[in-house]
Amino acid sequence: MDEKGLIRRAVEARERAYAPYSKFAVGAALLAADGRIFTGCNVENASYGLTMCAERVALFKAISEGAREFTAIAIVCGASPCSPCGACRQVLFEFAPDLLVIMADADGKRTKRARLRELFPEGFGPHALKGCGGP
Ligand code: THU
16 A cells, blocks of 8 residues: 555545634544445534544545455544544444544654554444344
8 A cells, every 4th residue: 555645635625625624733634445435534514523534524524435344444634633523433444444544744754653453442333233133
């Protein structure tokens, strides 16, 4: 996997962030197991609570295009690498508990790496619902 390439795609996505309220632009690039890359940026709203994070935009785009397995995500924020929020950790965990999370600053130079499982230990996922008569 070309980590630099993935970070570059997240940097480009960040340029499209719609963040007039927080002024905190975020970009994400999610690598699917089949090699496709899905990008996302944060999309804020005048009704603040409806803001959507870059990571979830990328994931929802991917799911809607038929991808279901993912190996890595690059997330690019401001002056220093930032880690995904709790809501994004939960949503990513559904599909990729072992996802490699690459966190980078705005120019993609300072980076940190972690597995989603480390960032989200004992996460609630599909396995928890096994045997409950659900889907
Ligand atoms: N944000 C993301 O896009 N991803 C994260 O993981 C953390 C926060 C966005 C949401 C909001 O538009 C701005 O950053 C400030 O919280």
